[in-house]
Amino acid sequence: MATMREVAERAGVSIATVSFVVNNTKPVSPATRERIEAAMAELGFRRNVVARALASRRTRILAMAYPALQHRLGSTAMSFVTSAASAASEREYHLVLWPVDNDGVELTELIRQGLVDGIVLMEVLLDDARVDALISTGTPYAMIGRTADPAGLPYVDIDFDATVDTALDHLQSLGHREIAFVSERPPSEEFRAYGAKVRAEAAFRGSCERRGLEPIILECAQNAAGGRKAAGELLQARPRTTAVVIMNEHAAFGVVSGLARSGVRVPEDVSLLSVSTSSDMGAMADPVLTIMRSPGIHLGRLAVQLLLSQLDGGEAPSTRLLPCELHQGESTAPARVRG
Amino acid sequence: MATMREVAERAGVSIATVSFVVNNTKPVSPATRERIEAAMAELGFRRNVVARALASRRTRILAMAYPALQHRLGSTAMSFVTSAASAASEREYHLVLWPVDNDGVELTELIRQGLVDGIVLMEVLLDDARVDALISTGTPYAMIGRTADPAGLPYVDIDFDATVDTALDHLQSLGHREIAFVSERPPSEEFRAYGAKVRAEAAFRGSCERRGLEPIILECAQNAAGGRKAAGELLQARPRTTAVVIMNEHAAFGVVSGLARSGVRVPEDVSLLSVSTSSDMGAMADPVLTIMRSPGIHLGRLAVQLLLSQLDGGEAPSTRLLPCELHQGESTAPARVRG
DNA sequence: CTGAAAGCGCTTACAG
DNA sequence: CTGAAAGCGCTTACAG
Numbered sequence: 001m002a003t004m005r006e007v008a009e010r011a012g013v014s015i016a017t018v019s020f021v022v023n024n025t026k027p028v029s030p031a032t033r034e035r036i037e038a039a040m041a042e043l044g045f046r047r048n049v050v051a052r053a054l055a056s057r058r059t060r061i062l063a064m065a066y067p068a069l070q071h072r073l074g075s076t077a078m079s080f081v082t083s084a085a086s087a088a089s090e091r092e093y094h095l096v097l098w099p100v101d102n103d104g105v106e107l108t109e110l111i112r113q114g115l116v117d118g119i120v121l122m123e124v125l126l127d128d129a130r131v132d133a134l135i136s137t138g139t140p141y142a143m144i145g146r147t148a149d150p151a152g153l154p155y156v157d158i159d160f161d162a163t164v165d166t167a168l169d170h171l172q173s174l175g176h177r178e179i180a181f182v183s184e185r186p187p188s189e190e191f192r193a194y195g196a197k198v199r200a201e202a203a204f205r206g207s208c209e210r211r212g213l214e215p216i217i218l219e220c221a222q223n224a225a226g227g228r229k230a231a232g233e234l235l236q237a238r239p240r241t242t243a244v245v246i247m248n249e250h251a252a253f254g255v256v257s258g259l260a261r262s263g264v265r266v267p268e269d270v271s272l273l274s275v276s277t278s279s280d281m282g283a284m285a286d287p288v289l290t291i292m293r294s295p296g297i298h299l300g301r302l303a304v305q306l307l308l309s310q311l312d313g314g315e316a317p318s319t320r321l322l323p324c325e326l327h328q329g330e331s332t333a334p335a336r337v338r339g
Numbered sequence: 340m341a342t343m344r345e346v347a348e349r350a351g352v353s354i355a356t357v358s359f360v361v362n363n364t365k366p367v368s369p370a371t372r373e374r375i376e377a378a379m380a381e382l383g384f385r386r387n388v389v390a391r392a393l394a395s396r397r398t399r400i401l402a403m404a405y406p407a408l409q410h411r412l413g414s415t416a417m418s419f420v421t422s423a424a425s426a427a428s429e430r431e432y433h434l435v436l437w438p439v440d441n442d443g444v445e446l447t448e449l450i451r452q453g454l455v456d457g458i459v460l461m462e463v464l465l466d467d468a469r470v471d472a473l474i475s476t477g478t479p480y481a482m483i484g485r486t487a488d489p490a491g492l493p494y495v496d497i498d499f500d501a502t503v504d505t506a507l508d509h510l511q512s513l514g515h516r517e518i519a520f521v522s523e524r525p526p527s528e529e530f531r532a533y534g535a536k537v538r539a540e541a542a543f544r545g546s547c548e549r550r551g552l553e554p555i556i557l558e559c560a561q562n563a564a565g566g567r568k569a570a571g572e573l574l575q576a577r578p579r580t581t582a583v584v585i586m587n588e589h590a591a592f593g594v595v596s597g598l599a600r601s602g603v604r605v606p607e608d609v610s611l612l613s614v615s616t617s618s619d620m621g622a623m624a625d626p627v628l629t630i631m632r633s634p635g636i637h638l639g640r641l642a643v644q645l646l647l648s649q650l651d652g653g654e655a656p657s658t659r660l661l662p663c664e665l666h667q668g669e670s671t672a673p674a675r676v677r678g
Numbered sequence: 679c680t681g682a683a684a685g686c687g688c689t690t691a692c693a694g
Numbered sequence: 695c696t697g698a699a700a701g702c703g704c705t706t707a708c709a710g
Contacts, residue, residue, distance in 0.1 A: 001451060001453065044451075046448070046451040046452055046453075047452070048452070048453040049452045049453060049454050050389060050392045050393050050398060050453055050454065051393055053389045054389050054390055054393050059389060061435070068425065073417065073421060075414070078412065078417045081420070081436070082412060082436075082438070085436035085437075085438055086407065086438050089437070089438060094435045094436075094437075094454060095435060095436050096400070096433045096434060096435050096436075097420070097421075097424035097433075097434050097435075097436065098424075098428070098433075099421070099424055099425050099428055109385070112340060112383075112385040113385055113386070113387070113388045114340065114385075114387040114388060114389055115388050115389065115433060222619075223619070223622040223623060224622055224623050224624060224625045224627060225622070225627075228625065250619060250622070250623050251623075253592065253623050253624060253625060254623070254625060256625075257625035258625075280561075280562070280589060283562040283563055283564070283589070284562060284563050284589050284590075284592050284593070285563060285592060286563045286567065286592060286593060286595075286596035286597075288563060288564075
């Protein structure tokens with residue numbers, strides 16, 4: 001691979017001048033610029049990014065940090081990763097994947113290697129040692145999700161209040177008044193204080209209160225069996241329920257079949273609205289689920305934009321809270337009186 | 340951040356000697372080693388990986404290249420990514436994500452930046468320009484999947500022959516003789532020659548032939564509607580079908596409901612076996628799907644191991660073809676005679 | 679076992 | 695507008 005030195009020799013200039021045209025950092029006369037560009041083309045020159053990184057103290061590499069324990073990132077989490085990678089790539093940054101423990105120790109070690117300019121942190125907990133590590137090492141970062149008290153911190157997140165409100169608007173406009181919320185049971189103690197779950201439940205309670213509805217919240221395991229069990233519990237506890245808001249992608253289909261086993265049809269008898277879900281997921285079900293689509297793709301991009309605004313001084317994104325958008329499927333319908 | 344120079348000064352040695360103990364590359368007397376280690380601990384020294392990369396001409400960074408167009412990587416594809424990241428991280432490598440076009444141009448550009456030591460290529464096509472780019476630039480690489488004629492090339496892949504054979508063994512042992520195969524319709528022209536689909540279909544034909552069964556193959560879109568349509572077509576074309584092998588995660592639930600709409604129950608009337616599927620996916624269905632579980636997690640690790648064996652001279656993995664493993668769910672059962 | 683020195687391929691004041 | 699030179703923080707022959 002040709003180096004700057006070789007380009008400089010061939011063009012009859014110094015390597016500094018080559019650097020100026022490659023980076024467009026200083027004015028260079030048209031004639032010299034042309035000679036240099038010709039030399040670069042002939043030699044097929046590509047600037048070595050490692051040398052550049054060392055000399056400039058900027059690697060143009062970002063890290064995406066996520067919990068190592070979590071082998072299965074949900075489809076929403078995955079969309080963070082792929083969209084962040086694309087956004088980074090468009091700005092000529094690279095994105096490395098850092099599966100790290102939640103205690104922040106491994107993250108600190110990696111930071112101190114000097115490989116990355118900044119970090120996007122996923123799956124943020126309400127009280128998160130990784131955020132402390134980020135702050136105490138002075139590393140530029142952006143969170144997808146947020147801690148308990150995130151005021152002043154750089155984050156992007158789903159707007160759970162707006163999302164739940166829209167969900168309840170939709171269901172109320174269809175005449176539903178007995179609405180339940182099904183969330184997910186944390187797979188392990190470590191994820192108990194996962195912000196998304198806590199905020200969504202709080203949003204549901206708040207929204208119900210403002211509407212004069214009586215909230216009921218159940219949680220269940222993330223699979224069909226969990227969903228079926230929740231459906232059974234719900235029919236037991238609140239037989240008059242006519243609509244369910246679920247934030248548990250993997251259990252949604254199980255709720256449908258659990259209701260069906262008790263002779264309750266979706267959407268004829270009970271409406272089901274799946275929140276923070278991908279369209280793919282919704283389209284896999286029959287009936288196709290009415291969903292509030294997760295803004296995962298936008299959040300990944302937004303997080304990178306927020307991070308790069310700290311690094312390169314670009315414009316920081318103005319909105320940092322994105323609601324899930326309602327996509328009408330076949331699983332919600334006007335309420336019917338039930339006994 | 341402390342540098343080697345500072346450590347050397349504090350320990351009263353040269354930076355070369357510090358390097359020897361950090362990398363364990365040359366014998367150092369116990370006394371000196373101890374002084375150096377103490378100095379490192381006091382200063383909180385961490386070797387700068389960028390400087391090391393430039394000096395050693397090894398970055399210890401690998402790239403995972405995948406099609407930029409494909410916004411949604413399936414759950415199998417995602418397991419490649421996360422498991423490769425973990426495997427790399429365990430060997431103290433970093434993994435960057437490279438969404439690139441299928442024509443190989445962008446890949447070549449990125450390679451020439453000098454950032455990575457090697458590349459894992461995903462979603463390999465039967466005729467793949469990216470592989471040509473890898474070979475012509477002389478870049479160490481490993482494919483997950485393979486081209487039409489992969490003899491001698493470094494790849495790992497699903498063993499479709501063994502997988503389909505096991506699937507048919509399972510169904511035949513339950514008494515099924517009328518077995519259909521449903522695969523996925525390529526989402527775009529660009530993915531027409533995707534190896535997995537072609538090889539799986541060929542494996543099905545071959546296995547049927549050896550068993551004296553008459554193969555029927557349908558393809559459908561990757562959602563519930565596609566699955567329902569395929570179910571309808573199947574009942575039309577082969578009403579005596581008693582078992583379906585499907586390689587189309589997103590359409591599997593649609594097949595179940597499509598059959599149900601014609602009064603055909605799974606598994607009582609027709610057995611359904613979903614091939615190259617994640618357990619999560621299978622567990623989302625009711626009945627829980629009998630699946631041949633995708634070895635995605637192993638393939639991601641294996642690919643990294645294969646790549647690192649070229650880079651660091653470790654042992655190359657002996658097996659490079661992994662079958663999907665049968666996980667009995669509730670969607671397969673003994674054949675019943677149907678009219 | 680240890681050190682002095684060159685070099686990895688760039689960037690960036692500084693000088694002219 | 696252009697160049698000589700120092701320096702980014704390491705590794706690695708080479709010498710002793």
